[in-house]
Amino acid sequence: MNTAIKFQNVSFIYENSKTKALKSIDFEIESGQFVAIVGSNGSGKSTLAKLTDGLFVPTEGDVKVFDMDTKDDKTIFDIRKNVGMVFQNPDNQMIATIVEDDIAFGPENLGVPREEIKERIDWALESVGMSDFKRATPFKLSGGQKQRIAIAGVLALKPKIMVLDEATAMLDPGGRREVMNVVADLNKEGMTVIHITHYMEETLNADRIIVMDGGRIVMDGAPKEIFARYKELDAYGLALPTVASIADILIEKGMNIERVMTRDALVEELCRLM
Amino acid sequence: MPINVENLTFTYMPKTPYAKTALDNISFSIEDGELFGIIGSTGSGKSTLIQHFNGLLRATSGKITVNGIDLSKKKFDYKTLRSEVGLVFQYPEYQLFDETVKSDVAFGPKNLKLPQEEIDARVREAIELVGLNYDEVAEKAPFDLSGGQKRRVAIAGVIAMRPKILVLDEPSAGLDPKGKKEILDLIQRLRDTSPTVIIISHDMDEIAGIADRIAVLDKGKLLHVLPPEKLFEMEDEITRLGLDLPETVKIYKALKERGITLPRMPVRKTELAKLILDKYKESKGAF
Numbered sequence: 001m002n003t004a005i006k007f008q009n010v011s012f013i014y015e016n017s018k019t020k021a022l023k024s025i026d027f028e029i030e031s032g033q034f035v036a037i038v039g040s041n042g043s044g045k046s047t048l049a050k051l052t053d054g055l056f057v058p059t060e061g062d063v064k065v066f067d068m069d070t071k072d073d074k075t076i077f078d079i080r081k082n083v084g085m086v087f088q089n090p091d092n093q094m095i096a097t098i099v100e101d102d103i104a105f106g107p108e109n110l111g112v113p114r115e116e117i118k119e120r121i122d123w124a125l126e127s128v129g130m131s132d133f134k135r136a137t138p139f140k141l142s143g144g145q146k147q148r149i150a151i152a153g154v155l156a157l158k159p160k161i162m163v164l165d166e167a168t169a170m171l172d173p174g175g176r177r178e179v180m181n182v183v184a185d186l187n188k189e190g191m192t193v194i195h196i197t198h199y200m201e202e203t204l205n206a207d208r209i210i211v212m213d214g215g216r217i218v219m220d221g222a223p224k225e226i227f228a229r230y231k232e233l234d235a236y237g238l239a240l241p242t243v244a245s246i247a248d249i250l251i252e253k254g255m256n257i258e259r260v261m262t263r264d265a266l267v268e269e270l271c272r273l274m
Numbered sequence: 275m276p277i278n279v280e281n282l283t284f285t286y287m288p289k290t291p292y293a294k295t296a297l298d299n300i301s302f303s304i305e306d307g308e309l310f311g312i313i314g315s316t317g318s319g320k321s322t323l324i325q326h327f328n329g330l331l332r333a334t335s336g337k338i339t340v341n342g343i344d345l346s347k348k349k350f351d352y353k354t355l356r357s358e359v360g361l362v363f364q365y366p367e368y369q370l371f372d373e374t375v376k377s378d379v380a381f382g383p384k385n386l387k388l389p390q391e392e393i394d395a396r397v398r399e400a401i402e403l404v405g406l407n408y409d410e411v412a413e414k415a416p417f418d419l420s421g422g423q424k425r426r427v428a429i430a431g432v433i434a435m436r437p438k439i440l441v442l443d444e445p446s447a448g449l450d451p452k453g454k455k456e457i458l459d460l461i462q463r464l465r466d467t468s469p470t471v472i473i474i475s476h477d478m479d480e481i482a483g484i485a486d487r488i489a490v491l492d493k494g495k496l497l498h499v500l501p502p503e504k505l506f507e508m509e510d511e512i513t514r515l516g517l518d519l520p521e522t523v524k525i526y527k528a529l530k531e532r533g534i535t536l537p538r539m540p541v542r543k544t545e546l547a548k549l550i551l552d553k554y555k556e557s558k559g560a561f
Contacts, residue, residue, distance in 0.1 A: 041421030174516025
């Protein structure tokens, strides 16, 4: 396994700010991993995301993408080609007046041949369930639809790493399901995924969860390990997935069941007892 | 009856090639003191609908009355309407603009031309109501606050108008779990002064847990207005509409498939836990 992203002792201070938004961050993400990052508002998640493709460069320490330093002007173009970013607010990510032009913008800049661009547009739109909107005007779509177009725009670049910075926050349940399915499929095909989210349910299938608080990484492990430390999560302003919180109530009331996280597991536990 | 909607139709850019009917012949009413949820996939017309409640959008046809004010008339009292209906948009923190929290929250009451002491009192009250410490934040720049705090300042700006009806478009979207809980607790607290609340939400667990009734929109049409425990019985319909069942209902159904039938379908976590515990005691008692 090679390392996709490496943070070495990274600190970051915003211009005109005295406090560090990130404090001595150290971690590695292996190629092909699905990593969820959670943390309360203001914990440094988005700052961290923007450091992964060199949008921000560290105040201290190094960020490396496939061994390329984000501070190096010679490799920054290769880094950006490898890291696709999807942000919280799709309005800031739309540039063209027709959906297919918007998606074509990235590949065109990479010099992808015309025929292949067409294929990529169709594939990307289908992946996000927006094929019917190929000739629509992005500005007239609803927030959730726009976000799916933004994701398609990133997909069309065929990056090796996809960073989703609360990209599901504005979607309806169906849209979220679709996007999470798309992301899971891409991950199965080898895409490294960093998914920043407030929906704890979306972290259950991750290989690993990183918990941030006050600009530091405070927990890092498999979902099962992280959710077992629920008291700490609570202190960081986070919550358990709904199923786990229901299991908690039952345990508290004296039922002898495991602290499970998924519905299937909870139902198994209850069937065992009743 | 605070809000009554009869045969409301709204078309964006009518009589042009871009005409798009966003709301199609909608009728319903919202009762006094009701917590009314609105769900529907993105683009179903939810945000378009609520913008009619304070006259930001005018119906293409049909009739809307809000606290007795007939909005289908050519002229009506906008000032009274805007002070009766407080509208909190999606991501309202993007609309903060003033230099200090205090002056941002004071913007609305100032426009009502209230006396200065009244404005000051309302601003203080609104900031405290949303759970912020007035002395701590009043002179701060809104942009120095955290995401959750900024959203609460934006809501304070609406509350300072003392609306009787509070309309919120996805009030907890993008907030961390703690921030979400704070906003939901805040909404409950505000019901003393703004008893009628209308909430758009994409979080089925959240809306099922708080709403008295839920309206379902799809492609501009109003399909259902039902209490959550009735609405979420229709699993196929809910999935077809790009929505989801609350987790409690999914667990209820999964248990039923395995032969454990709870006496009713719960829409709140605590309710589900109680039903399971009752069933458990019953099954133990049988041995």
